[in-house]
Amino acid sequence: MSRQRPDVGDLVERARGGEPRAVARLVSMVEDASPQLREVMTALAPYAGRAHVVGLTGPPGVGKSTSTNALVGALRARDLRVGVLAVDPSSPFSGGALLGDRIRMSDHALDPGVYIRSMASRGHLGGLAWSTPQAIRVLDAAGCDVVLVETVGVGQSEVEVAGLADTTVVLLAPGAGDGVQAAKAGILEIGDVYVVNKADREGAEQVRRELRTMVGLTARADDWKPPVVLTVAASGQGVDDLVEALQGHRSWLGESGRLAQRRARRARDEVEAIAVAALRSRWEGVGGHADLDRLASGVAAGELDPYTAADRLIG
Amino acid sequence: MSRQRPDVGDLVERARGGEPRAVARLVSMVEDASPQLREVMTALAPYAGRAHVVGLTGPPGVGKSTSTNALVGALRARDLRVGVLAVDPSSPFSGGALLGDRIRMSDHALDPGVYIRSMASRGHLGGLAWSTPQAIRVLDAAGCDVVLVETVGVGQSEVEVAGLADTTVVLLAPGAGDGVQAAKAGILEIGDVYVVNKADREGAEQVRRELRTMVGLTARADDWKPPVVLTVAASGQGVDDLVEALQGHRSWLGESGRLAQRRARRARDEVEAIAVAALRSRWEGVGGHADLDRLASGVAAGELDPYTAADRLIG
Structure with a gap:
């Protein structure tokens, strides 16, 4: 097959059949702003919209990668297919995400039920606001039950993640990103689920208390009460609670009619x-x-x- | 004077004459996306383009506010008029910047040669990418010799600041925002001047060495060699060196023809x-x-x- 002009119909068919290389190729076409992308999106449109899209965000040092890794494991244990997009909006110049943190994800590198992909904007017009929803659509149409979108690095707008996800998870940890800094970043207004990771460390209980107070004080446009989950992602402790919180929010979205609203806004x-x-x-x-x-x-x-x-x- | 429909010609005249209330009013019109803004910008256009626009950025905890404050003092000692814009791109929801850090700026609150202004996007279309250049133009046309643009909070794109400034200052400090994190954020590629603040703390020399190495490794599209300045902003130590570094970069911009290029790109x-x-x-x-x-x-x-x-x- 020529690297230049793939047969889009064939690629989409193979991606829907779960072939990892076809999925990877389609995500690359998104990342490279391929001229055939329109054709790809037209072909994928009828098959997307099934996955639960979960965004993970939080200050540096809270353990986002470790938490993503642990979540993948817990979701796989429930026999769900998982896609992971690690997006790096802060590196428009270098043309690629730094992948150091990604190495840990190799726990799942050989599992055919997991797609893992780092994505940078490569400086093309529109950047990740333009490319991330399309990459999500690829993983969604390829049959992922859950797509985890994790932002890499500091300096990105956490708010963008919230715009892309059905459920936004905000991670904090004792000693990393204290309350005031978190409030400044506006991330206490975007979480559907809050996680205090590294909960075996001193100060975790205090972060949870602060979070609960601040979440309670923040007016939300809906009637969802964001839960606060304690985890030690490195050991897996609390990760099942997190999965339940995610599924709880997904159910609420469906029952309340908010899912359709959020997705229409996202499509807009x-x-x-x-x-x-x-x-x-x-x-x-x-x-x-x-x-x-x-x-x-x-x-x-x-x-x-x-x-x-x-x-x-x-x- | 009616609060609803100010006389734009009169306001612009008074702002050019250095009347702080007129300047404040014009910046508010930018922030509020006033329908009269077009008229304001038309009136200001001929008078802008003289100020040296300096962006300050860096991870939380490096002392951005203290450094801005110290810089204002040093520039005022040289009899330069200074405008300060503290922009908070990370708070689109709350409709206003958190001003705690700004309180320190009250050192200069009564100095008629200094305009200080916090700005949030207030959720209007286009956000700060739209409003910040216009606020800069107000301060510029009002006769500021230097306009300092400081980003507040975490989560913003440092890269945006670089796009707005003639000279971008990247601040680091020992113990805050270590090397790898800084590299991730891409901020080692955008600085025209680097500052290691809190230079009286242990580890400052190491941060400087790392910075010099990394700056040396980073390919730049021009032939400017970004200096690394050590400061203790809280005591004023090194701040004169920083002012000289800024002025050195400004001179180089003019002589090399880069100033016109940067400003044309900014206007674009x-x-x-x-x-x-x-x-x-x-x-x-x-x-x-x-x-x-x-x-x-x-x-x-x-x-x-x-x-x-x-x-x-x-x-």
Whole structure:
């Protein structure tokens, strides 16, 4: 098979049949913004929407990778197929995620019921806001029951993860990311489930108390009460409780009608991101580029205000 | 004067004359996405482009606020007018920056040569990518010689700051944000000047050595060699060296022609952000909203792929 022009229908068929290489190839096409992506998404559309998409976020040092790893194990023990996307929104320049933390995931590297994939934006237009929903759709259509989306590194917007997931898990740990810092990051407003990891360490009980208080004080637009789960991901302690909390939230989403709402909002964000990327590519592409550069020079020189420039760009 | 419809010409005139309340009012109009903003930007355009825009970024705990405060003092001692924008991209939900750290800035609250302003996105379309360049333009046109842009909180994209500034300062400190974490965040690729703050603490020399090595290994698109400055911002030690490093970078930018390049790129980003916000507002506004929602529902239901939906949205 040529590396240049894969047969999309065949690839999608094989991915749906659970062939890991076909799944990997489709995710690469997303990452590389392949020109055939539209064809891929059209082919996948009818098969997506079944997976439970779970986002994991939290400050550095709380054990996100270890927790993801432990979750994969617990979900596999329940015979669920699992996809893992580790996204790194903070490395647009280096063109690739640092994979050190990923090595631990090799616990599951040979399990055919688990797809693990790191993803960077590779600097293409729209970045991860554009590519992550499409990669999720690939794993979803390939038959994953749960797709875990973990953000790697610091500096990313935790809020973006919340926008992509059915259920957002916010991880904290004693001594890493204290209460005030967490509040600053706004992550106490986005969790559907909170985890205090490294719960065998001193201070875990205090983090839980603080979390419960702060979660109680935060007004939510819905009537879900986010649980706080204690785990020691490295030993597996509490991970079953976490799985139950995730499944509890998934059930609530379905029963309350919130799942459809969240997914419609997600689809809206995705359609907008694709539309914006298409327009940017038009503006910055051959022909358009000269226009934008000329307008920008006018603004930089103070000859033109940016609104008028934007009008001319759109018009 | 009515709070509803200020006389823009009068406001701009008073802001240019250095009246703090007029400057504050104009920044508020940016923050609130006032409908008169276009008029404001048109009036300001000819007067902007003189200030040296300096971005400050780094992991939590390195002393960003203290360093900003110390820098303001050192710049004021040189009789320069200073504007400070503390932006908080991580709090779209709460509708306002947490201002605890800002209290220290009250050292300069009564100095008429200093404007200090915290800014949150208040959830409007385009967020801080849209509003920050406009707030910078206000301070610039009001006669600030230096505009310091400091990001508050964790979770923001440090990279965005680099896109807004002439000179980006990356702060580290011993014990806060170790080398590997910093590399992950990609912040070792964006600094024009590096600072090891809290240099009186153990480990400062090691952070400097690591920084020098990593900065040396990082390929830059230009031939600027980022200096590494040791400071103790709380006592003022090393802050004059930092000011000299900033001024050295500013001179190099001018002489090498990079200043014009950076500003043209910045203007390009700004024009794009305004154009995108205008389109989003059209899509999500009365009339457009129904279209986008309908398309999104189709995508969520698997009846439509997101590319086709995006085409219909644009078309």
